[in-house]
Amino acid sequence: MKKILLIALLFLSTTSHAALNVFACEPEWAALTQLLAGDKANIYTATGALQDPHRVEARPSLIAKARRANLLVCTGAELETGWLPVILRESGNSAIQPGSPGAFEAARFVTMLEVPTRLDRSDGDVHAQGNPHIQTDARNFLAVADALSKRLTQLDPANAAYYQQQLATFNGQWRAAIARWEKQATPLKGVAIVAQHRGFPYLNNWLGLKQVAELEPKPGMEPSAAYLGQVLGQLQQHPAKMVLRAAYQDGRPSDWIAERAHIKAVALPYTVGGTAQAIDLFGLFDDTLTRLLAGLK
């Protein structure tokens, strides 16, 4: 026991100099925080782009990181409901508990899509507050950045001017980028697509893609061969251009349908780090559009 305490003290003495310890649930929020807070924050990303954010385990390392966090930046809308509550409880950190200024939920600041009118588990893995995959619409980052910057200022008022300046820079660059992406995406308008998981409503809404089928019979349920056959039949009558999946998803259902329906299987980075090109938020959407446009050909 004494040894453990000694080790603990050793770790204690190596804390970093950054003002804020940020625990980002998903890579996109880590990237956004990085842009807005620069070197004023020490950011830990809880999940990787190749991990299903619904199904993360409350690992000891996550609990240890949450223990020292001043700010939690998560999607919310129940995306992290399977693991984050345990981490928050076990962390013994009152600063980041739900409702406190240290708990930031991005989904609260955007208009949610697919808010279910009835809540029943026979409908699969539905989220009461709407579809939580908000990071596929670039426009959502403007509202989230605005709110996040305010939260950074609230927690670290000494650097208020810096945060404001970073936000202004981000807003300028991001608006220009959105204009560029929207122009690039013109050929995608009205294009019929198939989604492997119900994870793209925000992307569809933004770029005007038309989702005609899903490979999951119900959200979160694995497709059976019979169901995939049914989708295939449907696609022969109403053809689609491509089938979309997120980088973290198993590629087999997409590939199966792509091969038989003679359409392209497109794996999107989905978040920062999902592909080699998606190194930051700008890269994320650059690559998303490149891949979508390649799917058209």
Next chain:
Amino acid sequence: MFNKTCLSAALAVLLSHPAAAASNADLQAIREQIIQLKQSYEQRIAQLEQRLERAEATSKQAVDVAAQAETQQASVAPTTAITSSEGAFNPAVSLILAGTYGTLKQDPAIAPTGFAMSANPGHTQGFNLGESELGISANIDPDYRGVATLALAAAGGVSVENAFVQTSALGNGINLKLGRYFSGLGYLNEQHAHAWDFVDQPLVYATLWNNQLGEDGVQVKWLAPTDTFIELGGELGRGRGFPGSDRVKNGAGSGVLFAHVGDDIGVEHSWRVGASLHQTRADNRISTGVPDLLGTIGGVSNSFSGDSQTTGLDFIWKYAPNGNTANRYLKVQGEYFQRKEAGLLTYDTAAANITDTFSQTQSGWYLQSVVQFMPHWRTGLRYDRLASGIASVGALNAGNVISNYAFNPTRATWMLDYSPSEFSRLRLQLAHDNSRQGLPDKQLFVQYIMSLGAHGAHQY
């Protein structure tokens, strides 16, 4: 939905202030503002507060409006409308439904050889409902959270499995639990039955902890502010569960100390190791059907009073390609417990009734591995082994009590389970049980575990 909420907010403001013709204009403005300020929630509060401040100055009555409007504001989430009703503060309720079908070749009431004076939760043959579990939890206030888990036994009757409050705002890595909880010792002890990877607990948990150690008491945990997970915990309890025994006494009847250390290695590996120490006292702990040197048919009833000290080591290692546990993962875990008991043993309480000193050291371990080889499908293997040790028996009982069984109970178990969704699981389990000397058993179980209602997050 948003508009509806705004409208109801505005209506509430209107209704609460029917006679104030003077501030109609104010109200109109407030209503317009509420509808207008979709973009910025915080800004909206600030402006509304300003507006209300002004109203306050002109009319005393407006104070009511302000209060009303403020509460309405607070409940207007930007994305969802929260309907206020009696049910709005209802706690999260979950119900676990489980059932098992078991085929055994031997009588499950026979304890593993050398462990007749330990616990023997056994198995049930044929179709049985298993344990349904009703869980209720909610935040009590900003400082406390409450959890109750009621086990509904197949034969009827309800028992309190867990009923505790825990702090949520102490900070500094401190967590305090009061009430009835599963002790934090070992790795498996805290897990509820529906989260087990096999139909039953390892032999070492079944015999040394009667499946799980539940305590009535206080638990304090402290998490070190380090990058590596280091958690220290202590418990003081009543000591009601096996190996202790319920008694009438002031003070604590049992104590537990545990430490856990864990971390990740890259994104694909994670691990946790732990050590625990448990101490309690047994008072007239009766064991029935204990074999003796005289070969009494059906065994005898013995009673033990004395100290019981258990030390344990546990580890778990998990691996998932890319850290994505949704598709495929592998976990390997193992635990070892050793118990020393020393005190007075009364042999054959019904007839001979001879009391003399008795001490023994028993131990056991298991090693298991579960692999999710494709989404929704898992299989697992487990190996159990117990050592009953050599007891030192006082002279008066030397001719009665068996001190050395010279047999190590073992069991090998295989399981396969399928989880169509996160809320349902179907399982097949086969075991070759060699825990009773001369009575090898082949066991087959089929099980379903379903959870409905709120589904709490699972522990590591």
